[in-house]
Amino acid sequence: MVGLIDYGVGNLFSLKSSFDAIGQTAVVSGEKAVLEKADKIVLPGVGAFADAAEKLRTAGLDEFLCREAEKGKPILGICLGMQLLFDYSLEYGRHRGLGLLRGVVRPIADVIPAGLKIPHMGWNALNFTQNPTPLFRYIREGDPVYFVHSYYAADCGDRVTATAEYGAPLTAAVSQNNLHGCQFHPEKSGRVGLNILRAFCEENEPC
């Protein structure tokens, strides 16, 4: 079973439907007791970093996620959910993340040429790096996925498993042992996205 964290942020309907579509049981919950029983956890997220981080903390889910990560449970952060896994974000100030992955979330405006539209929104190709990830088992280099974001994960070293070219190579996916993140939306990326979720479900043990 996959636990989809409900903390008032993100399109949980589509995410739940995606797991249904690949034949995996997923439960949407903000309750630690329920999420603890899940074999895998997905942290979704849309909106502002500070607000989302605060909501996680208020619900006590920050500590919960750190404990589950420590236990080795596979965790997938999506979009803002991925950004929350890092040390901190520079979105409207400086805000602490979960600190599960080393790296900083910065504005894409810092690295892309002037004149390119922000947010980086639409379908873009995944360029794989040298760093392997089980998430890409069923997809190929160059496969298109759907992005909507104005900030990106920087300084995350060899945890980057794919980038997307938008005037600069932007971090598109990260993996470190049981922790994974997608800057794009697998639940909105057609078959490619469903195949990424399928690979996540097959990691280590059945869902």
Place this chain on the structure above:
Amino acid sequence: MITKRIIPCLDVRDGRVVKGVNFMGLNDVSSPVELASYYSEHGADELVFYDITASAEGRRLFTDILCETARRVFIPLTVGGGINTLDDFDRVLKCGADKVSVNSGALRNPGLIGEAAKRYGNQCVVLSADVKRVDGSFRVFAKGGREDTGREAIEWIRSGVEAGAGEVVVNSIDTDGVRRGFDLELLAAVTDAVSVPVIASGGAGSADDFVTLFKTLPRVDAGLAASVFHFGEIDIPTLKKTLAEADIPMRL
């Protein structure tokens, strides 16, 4: 690099697709769910659902249809029509919509865009404008293009983007249904005025019209059409191949 998007638009009334469709292999050609999953499997980069229902009962049916579609379609979904309040945003977002487009609702209450952007983020709010030339200037029309608001269109779009709209759909009433190409003059004026993604609508009659659109106006991000796709006059996979051969970035 980000690809240009091809977007079919489905007009839905009382839970059914309004304009007839002409596809082989669909069990129910006026089922929005069937049509949406067909498009999703056949190259559409995004879908727009437009609710043209007038009654509360029809609206409820639309919401049900939307949920059912979002359960089966895993590409971005934009919903418009009858969006007048934040509650309307909430209603469709809970059913799996990714973006919500406002038109007459924003004309009646210009504060709506800002309020929605604050709550859901700019990327979620799409300003849809029906534009027509009147006495040599671009004017915004309301109520599905029936009512001249007297507002200058480019200024209206610019103010909507400033208020927080993260994307703009520009529908030219002058070229809509004529099928001789998109309204390049209007679209050029809009892309000069705003820096958010611009979706061109109204006038597509052939694949060449899309080639001309993206070649002439590289700052246009997407082309939207309805009946030319529904009647099978333009096949989306073939269209996208043609565009890719013309060196326009496409998701194939």
